[in-house]
Amino acid sequence: MTQNSADDGSKQTTTSLIAAELRIAIQQGELRPGERLKIDHLKKRFETAVNPVREALNRLVAEGMVDLADHKGFSVATISLEAWRDLLEARCLIESGALRKSILNPTEEWRDEIVVSLHRLLRTPRFHDDERAVMNPEWERIHHWFHRSLLARCGSEVVLSMCDDLRLRSDRYRVIARRARHARTSYNEEHALIADLAIKGDAERAVDELVKHYRATLGEVEMYFKSAS
Incomplete structure (x- = not known):
């Protein structure tokens, strides 16, 4: 395995772990509908770089758990x-x-x-x-x-x-x-x-x-x- 592929695998694991934890927090109501999800805050929370956090949030956007709006960034998807x-x-x-x-x-x-x-x-x-x-x-x-x-x-x-x-x-x-x-x-x-x-x-x-x-x-x-x- 090359160094690049090893780094990619580690990043993917980090992304999956962040997405899983955020998914549970949203499902359990710890993160409320409409709440802003600031990348800098999440980067500190998970003690990681920007890219894994952003990729995790984009994954949750695809699942309908998170919204992404121009000039506003990521937020917990609303419910109705x-x-x-x-x-x-x-x-x-x-x-x-x-x-x-x-x-x-x-x-x-x-x-x-x-x-x-x-x-x-x-x-x-x-x-x-x-x-x-x-x-x-x-x-x-x-x-x-x-x-x-x-x-x-x-x-x-x-x-x-x-x-x-x-x-x-x-x-x-x-x-x-x-x-x-x-x-x-x-x-x-x-x-x-x-x-x-x-x-x-x-x-x-x-x-x-x-x-x-x-x-x-x-x-x-x-x-x-x-x-x-």
Whole structure:
């Protein structure tokens, strides 16, 4: 490995670590919607150079987590109920088709992956505290794994990439949903039901339950925005 390639690899690792930490801070609400993200401040926070910080922020812009405006720089992307409804409709539309195709094209390895990811998801606490104030990053990682496993046999890497992007954009709103009054606690049962239907090959019911699962979160986010207005 040349010195240049080693430096590039180190910078990429630093960029990924910064992006991951900022992503969590935005999802958890530590960094608020509209808050300015000053490169000099972040450079000091992460004890690194300007380029990895800028590249991390540009990566989050591509994910819809950060906005970039002329003469204003980077800021945490704003949120709205209208944007969330639009995002959820896109997820329902795209993931419904992907899940249906995945179920109609099964393998034993695919079924095993769903079982293993669900098992890990059910055994991992969603929150770090009883007040449901601090999300568990490990639960988030496994949650993504589980949902991607369901869609893995859809036959299109482009579709899977789109689903990954929409899921990342949705994470901020799922954090909001947990703050709603009477936020539901049935997500384990919902995940287990979707997995069971997928493994059994019941594509239409699995799709129906997936959409219902997402729309339940929509309802909680709507409650949050109404209570905050």
